Amino acid sequence: MSFSWAKPYEPKQPFMRWLDERLPLPRLVYGAIGGGYPVPRNLNYWWNFGVLAGLFLTIQIVTGIVLAMWYFASADGAFNSVEHIMRDVNAGWALRYIHMNGASFFFIVTYIHIFRGLFYGSYKAPRELVWMLGLVIYLLMMATAFMGYVLPWGQMSYWGAQVITGFFSAFPLVGEPVRVWLLGGYAPDQAALTRFFSLHYLLPFVIAAVVVLHIWALHIPGSSNPTGVDVKEEKDTLPFHPFYTAKDGWAAAAFLTVFALFVYFAPNYLGHPDNYIPANPLATPAHIVPEWYFWPFYAILRAFTVDFILPAKLWGVLAMFSSILILFFLPWLDKSPVRSGSYRPVFKRFFLLLVLDVLILGFCGGAPATPLYVAISQLAAAYYFAHFLIILPLVSAFERTLPLPDSISSSALHGEKKEAAPAGITPRRGATAIAE
């Protein structure tokens, strides 16, 4: 699709020729993830996480469909039906633990994928739509994960639903009616549980559809790369298959090994013990916390403690939603023509600060709301907004970037370990040199 030297599909077997003439599905696959998609040859391992995210989406859909065969979306029976899966269904505990930890791992790989995009400027022209579709996927993932967490109908499910739908009531006038309408009642109950189940089953397929758009939009300019320099000639690229299928393949096996260690040896490490207590509308847990992947946003929500013109709760909700929405404007906030952070010394420092900042926000969001943690998250949240909306535009206007390499293949001369090394900076000694 993307480059003139992309190999066209040539059916080798008569059946494939027959099929290709009638329905060019093999041609589509070949051009998308086969030998017909040329990819920059210098991608590093940060580029593996997109494929891994696709893998985890598949795992979640497959295990989810089987779980739904046993799950019973009823306020009286949901909790026990999950326990029935855990105790009586053949390998039900494995299915359920894979699905439960799979959600966490889906977020882990997605966060790495997002931060890779942030560092290497993958959101910049001509890939703005790739970035924005990715954010849409991320928003859909958050909605799906939240509703999935409600389904076991444990204490955290119930109170999480209570708190998160409560966001809407922060808005004046319309807020409370909207909340009641969304829940189908004044508090989470049967109506909310049934609709959450219905949507939890629907949204993954919407995600899959947006993933198709995400990949489609990506394949127009082709993948970015660690130097951020555009592909110029055939030498700069390698066909996706077999080169990147091989690289993604072994990375996927390695990552699944880590995943398996969690599923089989620490399945509840990432969860909260309170969710093994059946939902009880009359007993509020001491600390209501969402799943770990929402902690940074939860910290931003709780950081607003002063009624300044608007009520604090409304500030919190607005800021929490904005913290993701501003990412949609990123291609226009960061106008630096240099994509890769490797060639942007000032940007690189602020990027590392942002990573640290989000980790601090995450930690504070998971911790109880003591004055100390709230104070830390206030500073961290202030930095978060300042980073994207003030610092990034200024940096991109004033920064002096390092000289870029002439092309991907001249950068790749350093050998794979230093493939992203900026030109003009001596690669580390001992970088492989196989003389021709």
Place this chain on the structure above:
Amino acid sequence: MRYILGLVGAVFSVVLLISFFSNVSTYLTSPPPATAEEEFHLHPKHLSLASDGPFGKFDKKQIQRGFQIYKEVCSACHSMNLVAFHDLEALGYNEAEVKAIANQWQTEVPTVNPETGEASTRKALPSDRFPSPYANETAARAANNNALPPDLSLITKAREGGAAYVYSLLTGYRQQPAELIQKFPASKTPQGLHYNPYFANLNLAMPQPLTSDGQVTYAPGNPKPTVDQMAKDVAAFLVWTAQPDLENRHAAGLSIAIFLLFATILGYLAYRQIWYEAKRAVRITGPLEPENQAKSRRAKAKQGVAG
């Protein structure tokens, strides 16, 4: 648009900083009072069980002893509505023994009299779950000073600290420290509650269930039933009731981890093999090749040129 967004960022940041300073000043002018819970709550003691760790397996003899404690002590108040009598077969009881245990269970199972249709009770069957000693929540609260004894099926998964928490709670009852009452007179243990530093708010409704050594008589060949031993045994039993899958999980996990590790190694070797030619192909000799750079540095040094 960048200015508008910059303004949005500035507004959020400023409100956050206002919040921060008001928060800090409140903290400095009126720091939150210390509480008895903060100072006297203890984290669970260390407990090591056979089921711990990635290769952990159940110690069936210990779990059988734990079941005996549940039967003779805990089940007077606590239900276990996710575990059926026939699940006990996994602990090494045979079918006849399970049938006898169900048949002799102290609480009968609610049913309907087939002749009159009136509510009635019958003896438990192996397919029944462990019945609750109370007819309903109201009855349970009425009998327990308005506290509800929780179902124990999942208790080691549903509490921070798991089995160690159960063990610590059961062995943690003591006199309320005089120091605590002196410092926090309002936190004196109320009538009808019992002081236990392992409980989140220090006072719980459950009276000490394991009170003296030898409270339960173990069959010959078992360790002495001290309070500590009984608490450990019942904690081990409650690990099994919460995760009967544990042994299968560990065994499956081991083989899957080995399989995936092997797949990773093979995949890595295949990757190296496939990329071998590609890596050679790009390594044409260029000015940035480390060898050439070293060469040019040497040449420059020879001529006395700086840089």
